[in-house]
Amino acid sequence: MVAGAGRSGHLVGERRSPAQVLFLGKYSPLAYMIAAWELATAAGLIPELLLPRFSDVMAAWARMMLSGELPEHALSSIWREAAGFSSSVVFGITVGIAMARFRVLRDLFEPLLRLLFPLPKSALIPILIVWLGIGHLSKIAVIFLGCILPVIVSSFNGARGVDRHLVWSALIMGTGKRKLLWRVIIPGALPDILSGTRLALAVSFVLLVGSEMLAGNTGLGFLTYFLSEAGDLAGMFAAIFTLTLLGFLADRLYLRFMRRILIWQREDQE
Amino acid sequence: MTRARRYGSVLFFLLAWEAASQLKLVPEFFLPSWVSIGQQAWVDTASGQLPMDIALSMFRALTGLSMAVLVGVPLGAAMGRVKAVRWFLDPLVSIWLPAPKVTFFPLFVIWFGFGSASKIALIFVACTFPLINMTYLGTVGIDRYLIWSARNMGTGERKILWKVVLPAALPQIFNGLQIAFPVSLIVTSVTEMLGGGGGVGASMMESARFALMPRVFVYLIVLAVVGAFSMSLMAQLRRLLLQWHEEAQAGR
Numbered sequence: 001m002v003a004g005a006g007r008s009g010h011l012v013g014e015r016r017s018p019a020q021v022l023f024l025g026k027y028s029p030l031a032y033m034i035a036a037w038e039l040a041t042a043a044g045l046i047p048e049l050l051l052p053r054f055s056d057v058m059a060a061w062a063r064m065m066l067s068g069e070l071p072e073h074a075l076s077s078i079w080r081e082a083a084g085f086s087s088s089v090v091f092g093i094t095v096g097i098a099m100a101r102f103r104v105l106r107d108l109f110e111p112l113l114r115l116l117f118p119l120p121k122s123a124l125i126p127i128l129i130v131w132l133g134i135g136h137l138s139k140i141a142v143i144f145l146g147c148i149l150p151v152i153v154s155s156f157n158g159a160r161g162v163d164r165h166l167v168w169s170a171l172i173m174g175t176g177k178r179k180l181l182w183r184v185i186i187p188g189a190l191p192d193i194l195s196g197t198r199l200a201l202a203v204s205f206v207l208l209v210g211s212e213m214l215a216g217n218t219g220l221g222f223l224t225y226f227l228s229e230a231g232d233l234a235g236m237f238a239a240i241f242t243l244t245l246l247g248f249l250a251d252r253l254y255l256r257f258m259r260r261i262l263i264w265q266r267e268d269q270e
Numbered sequence: 271m272t273r274a275r276r277y278g279s280v281l282f283f284l285l286a287w288e289a290a291s292q293l294k295l296v297p298e299f300f301l302p303s304w305v306s307i308g309q310q311a312w313v314d315t316a317s318g319q320l321p322m323d324i325a326l327s328m329f330r331a332l333t334g335l336s337m338a339v340l341v342g343v344p345l346g347a348a349m350g351r352v353k354a355v356r357w358f359l360d361p362l363v364s365i366w367l368p369a370p371k372v373t374f375f376p377l378f379v380i381w382f383g384f385g386s387a388s389k390i391a392l393i394f395v396a397c398t399f400p401l402i403n404m405t406y407l408g409t410v411g412i413d414r415y416l417i418w419s420a421r422n423m424g425t426g427e428r429k430i431l432w433k434v435v436l437p438a439a440l441p442q443i444f445n446g447l448q449i450a451f452p453v454s455l456i457v458t459s460v461t462e463m464l465g466g467g468g469g470v471g472a473s474m475m476e477s478a479r480f481a482l483m484p485r486v487f488v489y490l491i492v493l494a495v496v497g498a499f500s501m502s503l504m505a506q507l508r509r510l511l512l513q514w515h516e517e518a519q520a521g522r
Contacts, residue, residue: 024357026360026361027361028361029357029358029359029360029361029362030361030362030365033362049380050380050381107278107279108279109279111277111278111279111280112279112280112283115280115494115498116494118452118494118497118498118500118501119490119493119494119497119498120452120455120456120458120459120493120496120497121456122456122459122460122463122471123459123474123489123490123493123494124490125460125463126463126474126475126477126478126486127478127486127487127490129478130300130478130481130483130486131300201368202368203456205368205369205370206370206371206372206456206457206460208370209370209372209373210372210460210463210464213372213375213376213464214463214464214475220373221372221373224373224376225376225464227376228376228377228379228380229376233380236376236377237377239373240373240374240377243369243370243373244365244366244369244370244373247368247369247370248365248368248369250368251367251368
């Protein structure tokens with residue numbers, strides 16, 4: 001379901017026959033698209049030079065999975081993504097909340113952030129390749145720098161937006177500084193932080209793929225580009241398929257995580 | 271806060287950079303001095319390359335983005351209003367929305383060649399999904415009483431779409447646009463870096479390959495300025511078009 005659409009219910013109604021589930025079920029449009037793809041290519045309506053058959057793509061996928069080619073490149077991509085994204089989240093939240101709490105830091109960083117925030121983050125790729133080489137480090141740095149700004153900005157806004165009365169009542173009841181941070185400010189800022197990091201997650205994948213295609217010889221982005229130049233279209237589609245799957249899974253996992261963490265907030269609102 | 275204090279840290283940052291570069295604390299190759307960046311900017315502007323690159327990139331970004339608006343908004347609205355369309359598009363959108371669309375660039379090059387067409391096609395695809403999603407969220411969340419009262423007063427279905435549904439969804443459509451615009455700039459620069467063929471991204475990558483760092487920074491600054499300019503333009507347009515809306519009233 002599209003993110004945020006809520007529990008709109010089934011479209012088909014309450015009682016559904018097995019045939020309805022098969023032909024009108026939630027993900028059946030995907031099956032129709034795949035069937036149309038397979039039929040059009042098998043019938044020769046679309047030349048295989050432009051679009052390989054779906055069954056060939058799946059065969060290539062299975063072959064590359066078994067040969068270890070795909071897992072190897074996927075692991076390399078996942079490592080870069082995880083290292084860059086998680087460090088930017090940890091660092092970004094810390095800086096954002098510190099900026100909201102300490103005036104000095106805000107005066108120091110806010111103008112810089114304002115200046116750098118609208119930069120299309122992909123502009124960092126060439127510079128970081130020159131600075132850090134074509135290995136893991138430059139990609140991790142691109143993801144880190146590209147994701148950190150949205151994370152800082154959202155945690156800063158979130159922490160500043162925490163209801164002052166909550167902070168005051170906690171202080172009056174004798175809550176210590178450390179406890180105030182963990183029990184009041186961070187939970188209060190969480191909804192903003194989480195939506196900012198979700199945006200960063202989407203950006204991080206684009207940066208990962210872009211930087212892998214531009215330099216280096218590992219990762220799914222590289223594999224896609226390499227196979228397209230080698231003319232192995234089915235293999236290229238298998239790599240694209242894997243990347244799309246990873247992006248989808250990361251987004252789904254993140255949404256689930258977000259819902260679990262924000263359970264108290266949703267109940268609060270409903 | 272005074273202006274001087276507000277931008278004090280930026281000034282300090284720039285001065286520290288210049289000092290580090292001039293005093294050779296950092297190799298010129300890593301961090302070119304602002305003097306050399308300025309000279310390079312002047313040379314590239316005078317030769318006409320910089321304006322040409324900006325124009326080409328903006329042409330690609332804006333063409334892709336406008337195509338995405340023309341396709342994404344109607345599709346999103348149809349998804350919000352017509353059950354069959356929603357049934358068909360919902361799973362497709364939920365899978366393609368988070369996918370890194372840049373992955374498809376090699377494929378698009380095979381389909382559309384190395385020129386502008388493959389880049390514009392990818393920008394179009396990348397921008398369409400956030401627009402579909404936000405328009406859908408906007409049209410599905412409309413106050414039903416608005417539609418019922420319009421219908422009660424004899425408004426036709428077509429008029430309801432134009433006079434009730436789309437205006438009510440406009441803030442969300444704008445949210446989608448404000449997501450899609452930065453995306454279009456990112457995809458433009460990445461595809462230009464990958465595929466060449468002129469434009470800001472291509473010149474930036476080429477300069478990096480030849481280690482012309484001042485020029486890389488010139489293009490970085492250009493991209494930052496274009497990004498900032500387009501963002502503020504969108505914000506102003508939003509204020510203008512949504513004057514009647516509650517969100518504008520709340521800010522007063």
